[in-house]
Amino acid sequence: MTSAIVVGSGIAGLTFALHAARRGVQVTLVTKGGADHGSTRCAQGGIAGVLFPEDRIEDHVRDTLTAGAGLCDEAAVQVLVTEGPQRIRELAAWGVAFDRDATGRLRHGLEAAHSFPRILHAGGDATGLAIESALLRRAREAGIRIVEHAFLADLVVRDGAVRGVRLLVEGRSRMLTAHAVVLATGGTGQLYARTTNPAVATGDGIAAAIRAGAEVRDLEFVQFHPTVLAAGTPFLVSEAVRGEGAVLVDEDGRRFAFDAHPDGELAPRDVVARAIAAQSGRVRLDATGIPGLSERFPSIDAAVRARGLDWTREPIPVTPAAHYLMGGIVTDLDGRTALAGLYAVGECARTGVHGANRLASNSLLEGAVFGARAAAAVAWGPLAPAASPVAARAERVEPAGRHHDMAPFSRGALQRLMWEHAGLIRDADGLRAAARTIAAWRATAPNPVAVAAHEDVNLLIVAEAVVAAALARSASVGAHWRADAAPAPVARELTTVGAAC
Numbered sequence: 001m002t003s004a005i006v007v008g009s010g011i012a013g014l015t016f017a018l019h020a021a022r023r024g025v026q027v028t029l030v031t032k033g034g035a036d037h038g039s040t041r042c043a044q045g046g047i048a049g050v051l052f053p054e055d056r057i058e059d060h061v062r063d064t065l066t067a068g069a070g071l072c073d074e075a076a077v078q079v080l081v082t083e084g085p086q087r088i089r090e091l092a093a094w095g096v097a098f099d100r101d102a103t104g105r106l107r108h109g110l111e112a113a114h115s116f117p118r119i120l121h122a123g124g125d126a127t128g129l130a131i132e133s134a135l136l137r138r139a140r141e142a143g144i145r146i147v148e149h150a151f152l153a154d155l156v157v158r159d160g161a162v163r164g165v166r167l168l169v170e171g172r173s174r175m176l177t178a179h180a181v182v183l184a185t186g187g188t189g190q191l192y193a194r195t196t197n198p199a200v201a202t203g204d205g206i207a208a209a210i211r212a213g214a215e216v217r218d219l220e221f222v223q224f225h226p227t228v229l230a231a232g233t234p235f236l237v238s239e240a241v242r243g244e245g246a247v248l249v250d251e252d253g254r255r256f257a258f259d260a261h262p263d264g265e266l267a268p269r270d271v272v273a274r275a276i277a278a279q280s281g282r283v284r285l286d287a288t289g290i291p292g293l294s295e296r297f298p299s300i301d302a303a304v305r306a307r308g309l310d311w312t313r314e315p316i317p318v319t320p321a322a323h324y325l326m327g328g329i330v331t332d333l334d335g336r337t338a339l340a341g342l343y344a345v346g347e348c349a350r351t352g353v354h355g356a357n358r359l360a361s362n363s364l365l366e367g368a369v370f371g372a373r374a375a376a377a378v379a380w381g382p383l384a385p386a387a388s389p390v391a392a393r394a395e396r397v398e399p400a401g402r403h404h405d406m407a408p409f410s411r412g413a414l415q416r417l418m419w420e421h422a423g424l425i426r427d428a429d430g431l432r433a434a435a436r437t438i439a440a441w442r443a444t445a446p447n448p449v450a451v452a453a454h455e456d457v458n459l460l461i462v463a464e465a466v467v468a469a470a471l472a473r474s475a476s477v478g479a480h481w482r483a484d485a486a487p488a489p490v491a492r493e494l495t496t497v498g499a500a501c
Contacts, residue, residue, distance in 0.1 A: 001025070002382055003026040004179065005028050005029075005165055005181050006028070006029050006181075007030050007031070007152050007205060008184030009037075009136070009184075010184060011132070011368055012349075015087075015375075016375045018094075019371065021142050023375060026178075028145045030165070033148070034149070037198060039128075040128045040132045044125040046109065046121040046122075046364075048362055049084045049087075051106065051120070052108060055118050062115070064080070064353065067357050067359035071478065073351070079333055080351075083373075084368075094134050094135065094138045097122055098121065098122050099122060106120060107120070111239045111266075112242065112269060113263075113268045113360065114359070119360070125296075125298065126299050127364070150167045151454060153166045156177065157213075160340060161339070162212065162340065163341060164178055164181065168454070179382040180342075180343060180382035183205035183209060184344070184371070186346065186347045186348060187201050188325050189325075190411075191422075191459055192322035192418050194234055195323070196234060196322070202455040202458050204454075205329070205348040206458075206465075209344065209348075210465060211461070214329050218328070218356075218469070219465050219470075220466060221326035222322060222324075223269055223479045224320040224424050225324075226269055228319055228320065230319040232306075234321050237318060238300060239269070242266060244296065246286060248272070249285075249286050249315060251279075268357055273424055274424055284318065285315055285317075287311050287312075287315075288311070288313060294312075322419075325348075326350075328347065331343070331345075334373045335349065335370055335371075335373060337385065340383045341383050345370045345371045354366075418434065421434040421467075422466055425482075426481065427482060435467045435468065442461075
């Protein structure tokens with residue numbers, strides 16, 4: 001019997017597990033925290049899909065390609081959009097109660113850069129939680145083995161193939177072996193001082209893949225969500241709020257988003273985020289004109305009120321924060337990496353669907369679509385590697401001198417460094433300074449023992465790769481904005497991933 005270990009318990013990992021188990025694969029799912037502690041449960045906005053007769057597949061494809069600024073893999077986008085409706089119907093069959101109107105018809109909302117209101121929600125702004133809960137319940141009913149509080153210390157590579165994982169469980173090392181390992185470990189939001197990501201998002205899967213020799217790409221494309229509460233602990237205010245009519249205003253009450261883009265508040269996320277960052281004073285989101293805020297957005301309403309604010313009466317302060325990684329471990333259309341036996345799905349994977357900027361609400365869709373495809377590939381032949389794409393690998397920047405004036409490493413120091421030099425706006429001088437500091441920190445880092453120390457090493461590895469990628473791409477495009485360079489011409493540029501795979 002074919003066996004597989006999937007690391008991560010979000011929509012991508014759980015979809016893989018359910019489909020693989022149904023195909024006769026013996027699945028073990030391991031997760032760093034509790035099984036419901038990942039990013040999926042935090043997803044407010046919803047899931048995009050062509051489910052209504054007024055909408056068209058080609059329109060969703062076009063919207064995705066446009067948001068990606070010409071750098072999407074068109075084959076991957078076609079897979080995402082054409083297979084997406086089936087996966088959404090499957091989620092409903094598995095118990096996800098998508099919101100419906102009084103007549104029983106699915107409610108569907110509009111988000112930035114979509115040409116049609118094709119976004120489904122569950123529980124108002126609790127879509128991710130509804131999906132996470134339904135999939136976990138289904139996995140437990142199916143008897144899938146779930147190992148919680150198990151940290152991925154490394155991949156086990158033998159004879160050029162990934163054969164298992166080394167875990168830290170309650171402080172002890174433990175090795176599991178299988179025919180295939182599927183990384184579904186999420187993103188890298190903890191690289192930054194402000195993020196919407198949960199504390200577990202420390203890039204563990206990407207770092208382990210880099211150590212094992214897998215290809216990574218497009219790590220310079222980090223999406224910053226424009227509207228995160230700027231009061232108390234960061235809390236995302238869904239783009240769906242702007243889709244319902246909320247507007248951004250400066251300290252004088254002026255709507256400024258149209259200065260940056262003709263679509264104003266519904267422009268692509270990178271444009272809106274930079275427009276907010278360019279304001280010299282505090283930016284607020286005005287949702288006072290939207291009726292029924294507490295019913296439509298119950299989670300956001302609770303978070304706003306917990307901070308002593310009443311968004312039904314006054315605008316609320318917002319700021320950008322690191323939100324989603326468009327790049328990651330390079331895969332083909334079935335989740336295979338260039339390492340035999342290793343697969344990647346979800347946010348840690350670079351499928352090519354997002355290009356330089358993810359279209360809103362395509363992330364949950366990506367996890368469901370490519371999680372299912374990876375399951376079919378593992379069941380068919382788990383050790384077949386994808387063709388290795390031609391990808392430039394930036395040279396590591398070594399520390400120069402002793403750096404007597406360099407601040408000692410701490411996670412907070414790294415997050416501040418990345419926010420300043422590899423955040424919303426970058427330039428060569430800042431990126432080179434960041435590269436030198438990160439290289440020096442890596443060179444002096446002790447061997448990790450505890451989980452937190454392993455996470456710090458992983459963050460440094462991924463930070464180094466993000467900065468190197470941002471230095472290598474000298475033109476501004478999508479979410480990667482170089483203050484020292486002109487924007488790159490937007491072209492329908494096919495990446496080598498689609499051609500090779």
